[in-house]
Amino acid sequence: MTADWPSQIFEKFKEQNVRQVSYVPDAGHTKLINAIIADPDIHAVSLTSEEEGIALATGAWLGGDKSVLLMQSSGVGNCVNMLSLIKSCKIPFLTLVTMRGEWGEFNPWQVPMGSTTQASFEMMGVHVMRIDQPEDVQDVLAAAMRMVFEGGTPVAVLLSQRLIGAKVFEGAK
Amino acid sequence: MAEQELDRLDVVAQLLKDRGDSLVVTGLGSSTYDVSAQGDNHRNFYLWGAMGGAAAIGLGLALAQPDTPVIVITGDGEMLMGTGSMATIAKQAPGNLKVIVLDNGHYGETGMQEAHTNSVTDLTTMAKGAGIEQSSTIVDQAGVDRLVDSIKRLENAPTFAVIKVSAKSYLRADTVAKTIKDGAYNRARVRVALGVGIE
Numbered sequence: 001m002t003a004d005w006p007s008q009i010f011e012k013f014k015e016q017n018v019r020q021v022s023y024v025p026d027a028g029h030t031k032l033i034n035a036i037i038a039d040p041d042i043h044a045v046s047l048t049s050e051e052e053g054i055a056l057a058t059g060a061w062l063g064g065d066k067s068v069l070l071m072q073s074s075g076v077g078n079c080v081n082m083l084s085l086i087k088s089c090k091i092p093f094l095t096l097v098t099m100r101g102e103w104g105e106f107n108p109w110q111v112p113m114g115s116t117t118q119a120s121f122e123m124m125g126v127h128v129m130r131i132d133q134p135e136d137v138q139d140v141l142a143a144a145m146r147m148v149f150e151g152g153t154p155v156a157v158l159l160s161q162r163l164i165g166a167k168v169f170e171g172a173k
Numbered sequence: 174m175a176e177q178e179l180d181r182l183d184v185v186a187q188l189l190k191d192r193g194d195s196l197v198v199t200g201l202g203s204s205t206y207d208v209s210a211q212g213d214n215h216r217n218f219y220l221w222g223a224m225g226g227a228a229a230i231g232l233g234l235a236l237a238q239p240d241t242p243v244i245v246i247t248g249d250g251e252m253l254m255g256t257g258s259m260a261t262i263a264k265q266a267p268g269n270l271k272v273i274v275l276d277n278g279h280y281g282e283t284g285m286q287e288a289h290t291n292s293v294t295d296l297t298t299m300a301k302g303a304g305i306e307q308s309s310t311i312v313d314q315a316g317v318d319r320l321v322d323s324i325k326r327l328e329n330a331p332t333f334a335v336i337k338v339s340a341k342s343y344l345r346a347d348t349v350a351k352t353i354k355d356g357a358y359n360r361a362r363v364r365v366a367l368g369v370g371i372e
């Protein structure tokens with residue numbers, strides 16, 4: 001382990017030549033979003049709602065760009081109908097989702113969507129992988145990117161609330 | 174006095190007549206049929222669902238292909254469902270993106286129910302408020318002529334245009350039947366046309 005996990009994710013994006021990264025901000029994605037905004041070779045696309053990111057990923061791939069969507073688990077429900085693009089058009093789609101509503105969540109309103117995040121993706125045909133420990137970030141992301149960009153399988157990687165850590169939320173309060 | 178109302182099929186024919194190598198994304202419903210009726214093209218991407226997504230698809234495509242004009246042709250109902258993407262487009266501001274809304278003030282696909290745009294809602298004002306400065310409403314042939322002249326131009330900022338068209342609806346089972354519905358094939362075909370691989 002040489003770097004923190006957001007930096008490891010960013011390195012993987014660069015290795016794979018990801019050109020568009022869209023996001024609805026989340027405290028857990030702060031460091032990664034800042035790295036993307038600072039990179040002149042990546043379009044950092046701030047969204048007003050997560051479903052725009054599904055449409056953006058479709059357009060990006062039509063035009064030859066690899067892309068990734070960053071969001072929080074509470075945004076997954078916003079994407080359900082738009083995910084028909086991914087299924088109907090077989091778009092190599094990768095999203096990294098920071099989880100809320102599970103490990104030590106203080107806000108009960110996060111729990112309904114957090115507890116149905118995986119099921120929401122699966123019912124729309126998106127394969128779900130999960131990371132609970134920082135030492136697994138590189139391997140899981142490499143596996144996910146291979147499935148997506150070599151195999152064409154849409155994948156959602158859930159970054160567990162335990163991985164992100166309670167500290168982020170203390171700072172973000 | 175009142176000029177003759179613009180006809181959607183006629184307007185789309187004019188917009189696409191000299192499209193060159195422009196990429197065209199069509200919004201769910203009548204807009205897909207209007208574009209398809211002009212003849213199929215390997216640089217067309219037809220939506221049959223994903224309502225509200227046409228403009229954001231155009232944005233992703235425009236960012237990926239900055240030297241090619243990307244023309245989104247959609248309806249007022251489809252655009253109303255994706256108004257947040259106006260702000261997202263304004264922030265990225267690709268000068269090769271043209272979002273054109275054929276506004277008939279109604280939901281044509283579902284029985285011509287009245288849309289918000291027929292009375293209280295102005296999509297051009299919304300787009301301007303979102304930050305797309307080059308936003309306008311076109312109500313006559315002179316406005317269509319100006320848009321046709323600029324549609325292939327690569328500019329410094331995106332264009333948003335609402336074209337007020339007649340609420341006349343077309344029965345066009347032939348067009349519906351022959352328009353590509355296989356999204357994976359359509360996606361692969363656009364990629365091949367752009368030379369970025371099949372998958």
